[in-house]
Amino acid sequence: MTTTVTETTFQELVQPLRRELVAHCYRMMGSLQDAEDLVQETYLRAWRSFDRFEARSSVRTWMYRIATNACLTALEGRSRRPLPTGLGAPPGNPNAELRTRDDVPWLEPLPDRVVWGEAPPDPGDVATSRDSVRLAFVAALQHLTAQQRAVLVLRDVLCWQASEVAATLGTTVASVNSALQRARAHLASLDADAVPTLPDDDPRLRTLLAEYVKAFEEYDVDRIVSLLAADVTWQMPPFEEWYRGAEDVGALIRRHCPAEAAGDQRFLATSANGAPVLALYMRDKVDGVHRAFQLQHLEVTPDGVAAVTVWFDKELFTRFGLPLELPVVDG
Structure with missing residues (x-):
């Protein structure tokens, strides 16, 4: 009976977080399939350690910590997921033959239905705002190291304190601030000429x-x-x-x-x-x-x-x- 109650309690606490965790893992990985696999891994890790959860942080923060570290482990030794514009080559000749690169793990799109279902995004939800998953932003994240990517997402998307990020990544506040500064500078150089897109209601x-x-x-x-x-x-x-x-x-x-x-x-x-x-x-x-x-x-x-x-x-x-x-x- 105790096990059943624990499982029910666990699901009630973590199930509402699934969509935003998918978005979080997608930002880190650049792939919906990888994101869904890592969210599943996150839930497995969380369940195995649920009896040791001491509520010193919120369940949401705890789950994000597990998900972030699962992504960092998965990214070890992996190539980044670019788009063609991210390969560094100049624009191509439209009259030339097309050439495929099957050796490149390309960035994939994130269907809105996966994150928001049939409802439009909540303007107040910073974890899954449109800006936080827009394609140009996720493509730019691919130019960062895995550690820089995690720091920038946790600080600038989820609005965590530097101390929280440091605890999650097992590093120092100084290292977090340094990584964030480099990540912001790199993204600013990539996004310098971006033009605001028209909103849905325009x-x-x-x-x-x-x-x-x-x-x-x-x-x-x-x-x-x-x-x-x-x-x-x-x-x-x-x-x-x-x-x-x-x-x-x-x-x-x-x-x-x-x-x-x-x-x-x-x-x-x-x-x-x-x-x-x-x-x-x-x-x-x-x-x-x-x-x-x-x-x-x-x-x-x-x-x-x-x-x-x-x-x-x-x-x-x-x-x-x-x-x-x-x-x-x-x-």
Whole structure:
């Protein structure tokens, strides 16, 4: 009976933290699959030591400490998860052949449904705010050492005291402050030219997204180009090249997109990392069925679509709760 009560108590205390712990591990790892695995590991470690939990800190703080150290252990000896823009190469030639890098563990998107379910994020929840999981921020974190990453997330996202971070990481307050200073400086240099994106309730966002979808579905490349910011960036892991500028992106689409005419492409809308995602389905030339092709993550600013990150992994459609093919539309 005692064991049953303990298990029930444990679940009641820790289960409400699962979503934010997934977000925390995702920031550290850059992968939803890794994050979910490490949250599971966190719960196992917590359960094994639950009888020794002395309530000198909150359960939430205790769980974050376990999760952070689980991530740090998992990151030992692992390569970072970049996006193509993070490889250090200049923009590519849109008319050249595409080259894949299957040896790189690419950064993955975080479906909003995993963190917030069907409800929008709580503006007061700093642990899972949009800014704390936005794709550019998580990509920038990948440039930091694992220790710097942990310090910055615990201090600047979770707003922990330096002493709490030091206790979690088994280091000194001075070391924490030094690591934080270096991490902030590095992120500032990466994010120096960032332009604020349009909020969800801005009618300009809804209008532009509708026009963007229409332009793709009608395969009007000139119209697509007109909806892009002049200095837009476009990247498509696992392809190693990335592209800058609306005209180059237009050339890329004309050269490499398998669509040929209006109706070849259809979209479903979803979201990830607190931003719009458009799931693109390409029509099969043999049977006419639209099948999962790519996910486009968009950053939309007042100047247009400023950044597009594209993933071709069909498994991501399943993680987003999306079908792998669309029903045939009569007529």
